[in-house]
Amino acid sequence: MSSLYTRFVAGALFPLHEALKRHDTVRVRRELERTQWLPPDELQALQLQRLRALLRHAGQHVPYYRDLFAHIGFVPADVQRLEDLQCLPFLTKPLIREHTESLKADDARSLARFNTGGSSGEPLIFFIGRERVSHDVAAKWRATRWWGVDIGDPEIVVWGSPIELGAQDHLRAWRDKLLRTELLPAFEMSDAKLDGFVRTIRVRRPKMLFGYPSALSHIARHAEQRGQRMDDLGICVAFCTSERLYDDQRAAIERVFGCKVANGYGGRDAGFIAHECPEGGMHLTAEDLIVEIVGSDGRVLPAGEAGEIVVTHLATGEFPFIRYRTGDVAVLSKERCACGRGLPLLKEIQGRTTDFVVAADGTVMHGLALIYVLRDEPAVQQFKIVQESLLRTRVQIVCHPGIAEPDVDSIVAKLKARLGAGVEICVERVDSIAAERSGKYRYVVSHVARDTREVACNA
Numbered sequence: 001m002s003s004l005y006t007r008f009v010a011g012a013l014f015p016l017h018e019a020l021k022r023h024d025t026v027r028v029r030r031e032l033e034r035t036q037w038l039p040p041d042e043l044q045a046l047q048l049q050r051l052r053a054l055l056r057h058a059g060q061h062v063p064y065y066r067d068l069f070a071h072i073g074f075v076p077a078d079v080q081r082l083e084d085l086q087c088l089p090f091l092t093k094p095l096i097r098e099h100t101e102s103l104k105a106d107d108a109r110s111l112a113r114f115n116t117g118g119s120s121g122e123p124l125i126f127f128i129g130r131e132r133v134s135h136d137v138a139a140k141w142r143a144t145r146w147w148g149v150d151i152g153d154p155e156i157v158v159w160g161s162p163i164e165l166g167a168q169d170h171l172r173a174w175r176d177k178l179l180r181t182e183l184l185p186a187f188e189m190s191d192a193k194l195d196g197f198v199r200t201i202r203v204r205r206p207k208m209l210f211g212y213p214s215a216l217s218h219i220a221r222h223a224e225q226r227g228q229r230m231d232d233l234g235i236c237v238a239f240c241t242s243e244r245l246y247d248d249q250r251a252a253i254e255r256v257f258g259c260k261v262a263n264g265y266g267g268r269d270a271g272f273i274a275h276e277c278p279e280g281g282m283h284l285t286a287e288d289l290i291v292e293i294v295g296s297d298g299r300v301l302p303a304g305e306a307g308e309i310v311v312t313h314l315a316t317g318e319f320p321f322i323r324y325r326t327g328d329v330a331v332l333s334k335e336r337c338a339c340g341r342g343l344p345l346l347k348e349i350q351g352r353t354t355d356f357v358v359a360a361d362g363t364v365m366h367g368l369a370l371i372y373v374l375r376d377e378p379a380v381q382q383f384k385i386v387q388e389s390l391l392r393t394r395v396q397i398v399c400h401p402g403i404a405e406p407d408v409d410s411i412v413a414k415l416k417a418r419l420g421a422g423v424e425i426c427v428e429r430v431d432s433i434a435a436e437r438s439g440k441y442r443y444v445v446s447h448v449a450r451d452t453r454e455v456a457c458n459a
Helices: 004-020 025-035 040-061 063-072 082-087 093-098 130-145 170-179 191-204 213-225 247-257 368-375 408-419 447-458
Strands: 112-115 125-128 155-159 181-185 208-211 237-240 260-267 271-276 282-284 289-294 306-313 321-332 345-352 356-358 364-366 380-389 392-399 424-429 444-446
Touching: 004 025, 004 170, 025 130, 040 063, 040 082, 040 321, 082 289, 093 125, 130 260, 130 271, 155 191, 155 213, 170 181, 181 191, 191 213, 208 213, 213 237, 213 247, 237 247, 247 260, 260 345, 271 289, 271 306, 289 321, 356 380, 356 444, 368 380, 368 392, 368 408, 380 447, 392 408, 408 424, 444 447
Parallel strands: 155 181, 155 208, 208 237, 237 260, 380 444, 392 424
Antiparallel strands: 112 125, 260 271, 271 282, 282 345, 289 306, 306 321, 321 345, 356 364, 380 392
């Protein structure tokens, strides 16, 4: 049961905060908590209604789409089914960079500038209006409440985005204090910093954790190595997002902190796409998003087949994201969740297209094929694999102190077995592996997989 202070924050203080910012978050969250129980056919009817309104507004007020619709002869009023959306071409990051100004609606008000971290290339700059913010915050709030916690419960956030870390002015600091949220920067993970993080978590005794799975699992393993118990603090749930959540990370977080892990998936650009419920279902935010899974040829794939996630965000009238290619690979599920919600499910999130690697013979495989090689080596504490070309892959490793030297020959042989006998494998011992500019850690980066995808996109 939530505390009196939590009920005050969730029921009065945070709604006042959102109202002062002219966000419609409270109403949207209440509506989402109603519509999540609708049967699939009624959810699809709601999606179609909102899709037609978005397309109609885009055709009237967004120069980019006004010109595009005229050029291809697309009439929003003719849309009768969700499948009619497939008549439109994809929106890509290069297109947004080229047409940023013409993607702004001529009736837009108070647009806020955002950007992605650019960890796999050039950052993407785009704009978000109040409707989009309200819907994204409401979707996250709804998913938080699934786990028996609420805004106002003590929270530790382990994050690394320059947007969050650069905005800690006095007003925001007071807001976080009132909401009982404390931010720990995920950029540096030295032993001294990790010791400080463990102390802070023990002192704060949060009800929930929120952060990158790599960072939370790293803190968990550090506490375990130090012999510091963390499962006696009353933590209810750890929300993981912004990176692929691996099984060993989930296990470490749950084991050390004594709580369940709730996986979340989304991004600044694509929105709050999906979140895990206590029954284990990865629910799409279907009221706000139409999610398509497409193959390398651009064809929409049925549930059960892996492909790139393409998102249409229905609350983006002021800067539309219509059939936006996310660069992430996933599989839709045909099943319904045991929780009873009508929201459709993601069966599997496989990662970014750049998390895949390409063997010398052209075979595309998930980076896990290489990750397991390094994880099976006891002397390796941290690692990063960079596929620079079809014929050269570089591996950085940080070794455990006091453990025998890693078997580099074995690592090279196993990687060659997967990538090709003629591939050069360069293993470098380093003292530490830096996070991306966003604060995330990436185990695998493939420039070959990215180039392959771009060729497919332009074909």
